[in-house]
Amino acid sequence: MTFFVPYAQAKVNSFCSLKMDGQRWLPLEANPDVCISFLRQLGLLPTWQFGDVYGLDPELLSIVPRPVCAVLLLFPVTEKYESFRLDEEKKIQSDGQQVSPDVYFMRQTIGNACGTIGLIHAVANNQERLEFESDSPLKKFLLQSSKLSPDEKAVFLEKDESIRVTHESSAQEGQTEAPSVDEKVDLHFIAFVNVGGHLYELDGRKPFPIVHGKTTEDTFLEDATKVCKQFMARDPQELRFTVVALSKA
Numbered sequence: 419m420t421f422f423v424p425y426a427q428a429k430v431n432s433f434c435s436l437k438m439d440g441q442r443w444l445p446l447e448a449n450p451d452v453c454i455s456f457l458r459q460l461g462l463l464p465t466w467q468f469g470d471v472y473g474l475d476p477e478l479l480s481i482v483p484r485p486v487c488a489v490l491l492l493f494p495v496t497e498k499y500e501s502f503r504l505d506e507e508k509k510i511q512s513d514g515q516q517v518s519p520d521v522y523f524m525r526q527t528i529g530n531a532c533g534t535i536g537l538i539h540a541v542a543n544n545q546e547r548l549e550f551e552s553d554s555p556l557k558k559f560l561l562q563s564s565k566l567s568p569d570e571k572a573v574f575l576e577k578d579e580s581i582r583v584t585h586e587s588s589a590q591e592g593q594t595e596a597p598s599v600d601e602k603v604d605l606h607f608i609a610f611v612n613v614g615g616h617l618y619e620l621d622g623r624k625p626f627p628i629v630h631g632k633t634t635e636d637t638f639l640e641d642a643t644k645v646c647k648q649f650m651a652r653d654p655q656e657l658r659f660t661v662v663a664l665s666k667a
Contacts, residue, residue, distance in 0.1 A: 446533030461554025526622025
C-alpha cells in the first residue's frame with residue numbers, strides 16, 4: 419500500500435523552491451489548512467475545502483470527500499525527474515498535443531512561488547464551481563489575467579501586491595518553521611485539473627500544460643493520482659511526496 423507521512427511529521431517535505439533569478443518568496447507549506455487560509459484571505463468562499471490524501475490505494479482514495487475538482491502534488495525535483503522533464507518537453511514539441519483554450523495556465527518566474535501558482539491553477543480552472551466574495555482580490559486577478567499568455571500571467575503575478583502579501587503571511591502559518599527566502603529547497607508543487615473532460619498537469623516550470631488523457635468528474639481523483647504514482651515510480655527511493663485534494667465541503 420502507498421502511504422504518506424502527515425505533514426506535521428515530515429518537516430523536510432513541506433516546502434517548494436526552485437533556482438530562479440529575480441523575485442523570491444518564502445516557501446509555502448504543503449498543508450491543507452495553509453491552502454485554505456491563503457485562499458480565504460484572497461476572497462474564496464469555503465464551499466470547497468482542501469484535505470490530505472493519505473494514500474493512493476483504492477481504500478484510502480475512497481475516504482476522500484467527493485467530488486474532487488483539483489489535486490495538488492508536492493514532489494522532489496531530482497536528477498531523474500529533470501531528465502524525464504526535458505525528454506517529455508522535447509517529445510511534446512515534436513509530436514504535438516491538443517490543449518483546450520479554456521485551460522488557465524501560467525509560467526513561474528518567482529522563486530518559491532510554486533505553491534501559490536498551484537493554488538491559482540486549481541482555482542482558475544474551476545471558477546464555475548467555486549464562489550468568491552464580491553471584492554475578492556483573487557477573482558479580480560483571474561479576470562484581469564484571463565486573456566494573457568502564460569508568460570504575461572507570470573509578469574502580472576510579479577506585480578500583484580495583494581497575492582504577494584497573502585503568500586508571505588500564509589508562509590508563516592504552517593506547522594513547521596519556514597526556511598529563509600534564499601535557502602535551497604528541492605521540492606515543487608504542481609496541480610491537476612479536469613478541463614473539458616481531459617486531465618491536465620499544470621506546472622509553471624514547464625512551457626505548456628501536459629495532457630494526460632480523458633477523465634470524468636467521477637474518475638478524476640483516481641486518474642490524477644495514477645499520474646502521481648508515475649512521479650513516485652521514477653524515484654522509488656524518495657519518500658518526499660504529498661498529495662492534497664480540493665473537495666466539495
